[in-house]
Amino acid sequence: MNTRELETVWAPRMLSVLRIVTALIFLAHGSxxxxxxxxxxxxxxxxxxxxxxxxxxxxxxxxLVAGLFTRPVAFVLSGQMAVAYFIAHLPQSFFPALNGGDAAILYCFVFLYLVFAGPGPWSVDATRRQRSA
Structure with missing residues (x-):
């Protein structure tokens, strides 16, 4: 498998995997x-x-697990995690390893990435886009 194939075939699929796994763990916090x-x-x-x-x-x-309205939902959740970090974690300590804010920072930036990268091919958004094209 060459680098070109990794980029064109597997990178979009792994974007979907990143979205799904991140969203499942995040959903567990809500449940x-x-x-x-x-x-x-x-x-x-x-x-x-x-x-x-x-x-x-x-x-x-x-x-996000379904990949429905991925960009706007990821934008809102990225903001939520930024607010959570500054309200709940930063006052405890400046250092994320000490204030327990590691996950909030990671969620914030993964969700921000999804705003720009989109949901990947394994998503309702991608299916809707294919049908409308």
Whole structure:
């Protein structure tokens, strides 16, 4: 397999894999907050910041798993993770390894990448684009 084949065939597929795996893990954070699964310490009260974060994580994660409305959803989730980092993690310490904000930073930048890269070929967005062409 040459480099050209890796770029043209596998790079778009791996973009889809990155989107799906990231979204599944992110969705699990939302299901933990809103549904108590997997086990959690408790669920946030409705319409609090924690509850809104859970809604975005659960439904945004589900949309990203499917690859539906990928760019706008990824934009919103990237912003959510930036806000989460600055509100919840940065006040604890400047260093992400000490403040527990590593995941928020990674999610923020993976989602920002998806805004520009799109969903990849294994997505509802790609299927809709093919049908309209």
């Amino acid at each position: 933990q907050k809103l549904l108590g699964f997997p086990a959690s310490d408790g669920m946030p009260d409705p319409f609090t910041m924690g509850w809104i974060a859970g809604v975005l994580e659960l439904f945004g994660g589900a949309l």
